[in-house]
Amino acid sequence: MKYSKQRELILKTLQEHMVHPTADYIYEVLKKELPSISLATVYRNLNQLAENGMIKKIEGLDGSVHFDHNLSKHYHFICTKCNKVYDVPYDVAPDLADKVLSQTGLIIESYDISFKGICPECHKKEFH
Amino acid sequence: MKYSKQRELILKTLQEHMVHPTADYIYEVLKKELPSISLATVYRNLNQLAENGMIKKIEGLDGSVHFDHNLSKHYHFICTKCNKVYDVPYDVAPDLADKVLSQTGLIIESYDISFKGICPECHKKEFH
């Protein structure tokens, strides 16, 4: 993997955004800094970074794809109102791979939990 | 929701297939029984059934969407080779909603776990 300014900027942008952005969101943000950047380059690099384990891909409720720079073990909470993604600490369900192995014999490489509910922000809005 | 033969057949087909089929797979199967059926009808009804809680939508690894007639609580194992979906029993991780609530304050409506790994079938093929 050869260095490129675009890839560096994409990774930096992902790390600076606490939300878990989509490819298109990163593209829109980066256009301000590097107007010549192409949407294809953003997709290419996000996928490449994910394949190399430098970032993670998350699937949203509505089928939307988000990216996460946080490599430490954790899960995700997706708001059913606004589709935003939040982190949930790993220790709510540690070592599930071992449990699955002993109960089913399946060898687990990785797993992800997506919790669904209404986030505090949207919950607030419900009551103005 | 009004009765229709198409919806009944779609639900029946889903129930008869142990795999968790995609909309297109169901369409291909049903065409043999009811050649006049339209792909749009299959999509429409699967979504409608899912909205009414009669079946469940699952997101695959590659972004593909599968449907599941099994409403009892359980999780999913997705093979990273063949993308097939298998069931994992609920009791490998029961009552996570309560744990998340007490640790984060987030109110969980539902959650799904997708385990990833290589399924026994693909594992066999690796060594012929």
Added chain:
DNA sequence: ATAATAATGATAATGATTATCATTTTATGG
């Protein structure tokens, strides 16, 4: 039976992602 409502089939439209390809950038090694 009839009127109201919902569902269908066919197809066009959408939207996100990927493929293509000529050009440019990066790494390397003589």
Added chain:
DNA sequence: CCATAAAATGATAATCATTATCATTATTAT
């Protein structure tokens, strides 16, 4: 430090799953 090979880019066309549209048909309740 140039020359070459390999990889990355930007622009855009292509793809593919899903959704929207709409005229027609089927279902339900009165």
